[in-house]
Amino acid sequence: MSHSHRNIKSALKPILLIVALFSFAVTAFSFAQEANADSTDEPHYSTVYKEAKKHLGTSYVYGAVGPTHFDCSGFTKYVYKKSIGKSLPRTAQAQYNGTKKVSKKNIQKGDLVYFGSSKSSISHVGMYIGNGRMIDSQNRGVVTEQVYAPWWHVVGFSHPTDLSYDD
Incomplete structure (x- = not known):
């Protein structure tokens, strides 16, 4: 593996981590919104x-x-x-x-x-x-x-x- 290829790979790790964390946050947020919507959609x-x-x-x-x-x-x-x-x-x-x-x-x-x-x-x-x-x-x-x-x-x-x- 060339030196530049290793640099790209190590530079991608934090970006992939950020993307993964962002995806998790979005999923958790939308799940919370759905759960909240269920309770408020019920007639009172x-x-x-x-x-x-x-x-x-x-x-x-x-x-x-x-x-x-x-x-x-x-x-x-x-x-x-x-x-x-x-x-x-x-x-x-x-x-x-x-x-x-x-x-x-x-x-x-x-x-x-x-x-x-x-x-x-x-x-x-x-x-x-x-x-x-x-x-x-x-x-x-x-x-x-x-x-x-x-x-x-x-x-x-x-x-x-x-x-x-x-x-």
Whole structure:
């Protein structure tokens, strides 16, 4: 090997090292950006909850889908669509049938709570807001109330979409 060839080879080593380190840094940075994008792309529970709260006191009308009157499933369908663009089926039974089921112990804020005589005979739906409470449209209009009230018989829970939370 000639003397000049050895000089070129030794001169290339630091350049190759810099290129390798730069490539690693760019890869690590873009990976971090992707991971960050995933967490911020998830719709936020507070967006859904704020939309639901806007309608407290709105009157109940059977078959109504908002925004001036709601029935129970019309309310949950409207809130999810208006707040985060998530489409839900029209009726309480169809919302239960068409969304991912969760157990009582795994329920999260924003999940839906279903009521009726059985899982195949659902007559009411509300949105869980934490601490055993829900927001729903019923004969008193849109209200917040306890999930476990004497006039409701809980038959199931579902997770319509993944949401991110502050707490």
